[in-house]
Amino acid sequence: MKRKVLTMWAAFLAGWGSMGFAQSVYPGQYEEKFNVKTCVPMAAECFDLQDVRLLPSRFRENMERDSAWMVSIATDRLLHSFRTTAGVYAGREGGYMTVKKLGGWESLDCELRGHTTGHLLSAYALMYAATGSEVFRLKGDSLVSGLAEVQQAHGNGYLSAFPEELINRNIRATSVWAPWYTLHKIFSGLIDQYVYADNRQAFEVAKKMGDWAYAKLKPLSEETRRKMIRNEFGGINESFYNLYALTGDERYRWLARFFYHNEVIDPLKEGRDELGTKHTNTFIPKVLAEARRYELEGNTESKSLSMFFWDTMLRRHTFAPGCSSDKEHYFDPAQFSKHISGYTGETCCTYNMLKLSRHLFCWDASPQVADYYERALYNHILGQQDTRTGMVAYFLPLLSGAHKVYSTPENSFWCCVGSGFESHAKYAESIYYHDGEGLFVNLFIPSVLDWKEKGMKVRQETRFPASETTVLTLSMAEPVRTTFRLRYPSWSKDVQVRVNGKRVKVRQQPGSYIAIEREWKDGDRIEATYPMHLTLESAPDNPHRAALLYGPVVLAGALGTEGMLPPAPDSDPSKYNDYYTYDYHIPEGLPTGLKWDAGHPENSVQRISEDGLRFRTADGVTVLPLYDVHRQRYVVYWDIVDN
Structure with a gap:
């Protein structure tokens, strides 16, 4: 990425920030699109994407670099392999088009080609919802329109950058990389386009894909099912649960349950850590699907196993920066030091652990979950991106003397490039939460929250972690009685809190929330200082x-x-x-x-x-x-x- 491109887009994007992705629940206007609502009680709810804006900080700088890169990728290049596979590449206006092909995992000889397009559909939707900038809506619209054309050419609802034969190979349990993994990214991207950018065509394309999948998989035997899902399938079952929630169509819920991986999930139900040397990022999305199942069906086993898995990951399988895996796999924690290598910390694993953490926080509002989220966000996700070029790293190497190895603008497109497009677009998703009584302030990131329900805006200004102090300034037309819950991190002690300059006695202990209930007025100011050691x-x-x-x-x-x-x-x-x-x-x-x-x-x-x-x-x-x-x-x- 040339510096002048980054500079141009940074200037274009100045003045706006990023929102988060409502992973555990879809609040406000987004929830209205769902026919099947969350059926379990939530201890905390997230805000709509447009309700939070990032103020100048390292987070917003990363977001702007991410924006520049994602906008610079031509739509025709992203659609090239889809069109070639479907036979609709020729015959464009003006005759044959010469398109410079993408490399790396998007090359025409890679069985994972097309996954980046799915990630970018999500990333464009996130950025559009976060900023209102038409460039992101138009990029998403053009991709969806091209994909709809490809789907129509296939004629049966199938949509991918690779031929359907890769799915057939998976069904036959013969060698193939991970075709359902790629379809998961496309499904997720289309759903995000509908939910966050209101792209109705994307919703129709996703439903047709779901119809194709149902027709393809419904006739299969149980023996065939168990063999085919041994192959990595990402979080395709999570996407089917979301498609079911949007439509109420039981066929899509059947598909979600079809991808229930007994060999992986059943031990978690029994509280057994049998992760062994399994592929880490194959494992985490399967738990994410169970988390979504709990929210839609109230299945308490799904909740328990999700919490057990999260706790096991943090206690036994996580490095200091909040990342996990060595060469993408679990290992024996008793030999932890032997696995401090140059290939630790696959970024997609942390991306998915943060998604799971978001589910768990909505369920129980646990300050321990918020502590982990902060640790992984600052030390891994924030540091994945090279500040000079905007490129990103696949691993976070922890071997002494190693260094980060970055992607290239056109010839990498690893899975961690795709998840990176999303991660750096949604930094603000977990700064604030709310419940029926008040507000949770979880992260100390410069931002402005528009709390429409209360008629209040909260402006957070801080230089954290370079500074120990964060300041919240409130603005509103009429006084509001509510509770502010300031996170008291486990890493701090002797926290000092002042309201309008007057010190508030802190009775809570580290690893909890400092609750301040009162009638708030326009101009009120909360100042919290968190000593660091x-x-x-x-x-x-x-x-x-x-x-x-x-x-x-x-x-x-x-x-x-x-x-x-x-x-x-x-x-x-x-x-x-x-x-x-x-x-x-x-x-x-x-x-x-x-x-x-x-x-x-x-x-x-x-x-x-x-x-x-x-x-x-x-x-x-x-x-x-x-x-x-x-x-x-x-x-x-x-x-x-x-x-």
């Missing part, structure tokens, strides 16, 4: 391997660029597409040791910048937030030397 988080199997944190922020030692290969030009993407076996050429003797004085951490690591988070170890290594370390080597899990 340096801490170590040890590897479960080795107390002498540990990550360094400041509050919720994982700090990384900057180790320079010795031996690093220059960034691969997009015309020669082979080096940078080798993300799975990438050779980091780590030089010997890098300073990865940390002398630690447990009683006085400030003697071990000193802050050297008041304006930003910049530290230095006793041995002279500069330490920065992991999300700020780009294009150089780093260390996250230090070799701890007790002082």
Whole structure:
């Protein structure tokens, strides 16, 4: 991505922010489109997408870079493989069109081609709902129109960038990559286009796809079903649950249940961690479908297994930045340190864990869920994107001396590129929640909330995490009695809260919410200061391997660029597409040791910048937030030397 393109779009997009994606419940105007509503009580509800705007911050900068990249991709290039497969590529106005083909996972010889188009349908819908900018609506409309043409050419409701024979191979249980995974992305994108951008054509295309799937799968035997779903299918069952909720059509619920993976889900019902060495991102979406099932059907087993899985992930299978997996797979937690590798933290896993966390928070309003959300959002998702180019990383490597490996604008299109388009468009989705009594303030991100139900606007201004203080300023026409619940993070203590300059006594403990109930008036101001401290988080199997944190922020030692290969030009993407076996050429003797004085951490690591988070170890290594370390080597899990 050329810098001038990024600059142009950053300027165009200045002045507006991003909203979130109502994953667990579809509130307000979006819920009106659903024939089957959520049937279980919710402890918290999310806001409509247009109700929150990001103010200037690193989050909005990332969002603007994401916007620039997604808008720069020509619609005809995204549709090329769909049209070629359907035989409708020729005969365009003016004769044959010469379209520069996309590379990487979108190339014509890749069995996963088409998944990026699905992700972008979702991302365009999110951005349109968040901004009202017509460019995102038009991009989505043009994609949907092209896909409808392709579907019509197939004649049976089928729609994909690859031929239906890949589905047939899956049904026969013969070798094929993951065709239903790709269809899941397309289904989700079409549904998002309808829900958030009100694209009725997208809804019709999705229903025809659902009709095709029902006709295709209904005649199959149970033996065939069990064999075919051993192949990765993403969250296709979640999409079918959502299509069922939109339409009330029982055929789509049948399809959702068809993809219930007994071998994976049944042990979770019994509270058994049998994750073994399974593929992590194949696993998480199956639980997401169960979470959606609980909301639509009230199935308490689905709720219990979802919560058990989430808790198991955090206790046993999650690294300090909130990410999981080594080379995309689970591993024995008893050998945790052996798996601190250059291939940890597949970004799609964190993307899906945040979606699951959103479900769980709506159910129980747990501050522990909010703590995890913050940890993973700051340390992994925010840091996935290269601040210079807008490109994104597949893995978050935690091997000492490794570095992030970024995508290219036209020749990567990995799964984590697709989920990245969405992730960087929806930073604001979990800043605020509400219930019948008041407001939850979960994240300390500069933003403005328009709480229409109360006739109140809440403006949050902060430099967190560089600063410990966040300020909420309220504006309204008439006084409003309600409760503000300020999250009291588990990483802080001795929090100070002031309302209009007067100190409020805080009786709550870390890992809870500070509740302030009163009649609020225009101009009222809430100021909360959350002291942050340096801490170590040890590897479960080795107390002498540990990550360094400041509050919720994982700090990384900057180790320079010795031996690093220059960034691969997009015309020669082979080096940078080798993300799975990438050779980091780590030089010997890098300073990865940390002398630690447990009683006085400030003697071990000193802050050297008041304006930003910049530290230095006793041995002279500069330490920065992991999300700020780009294009150089780093260390996250230090070799701890007790002082």
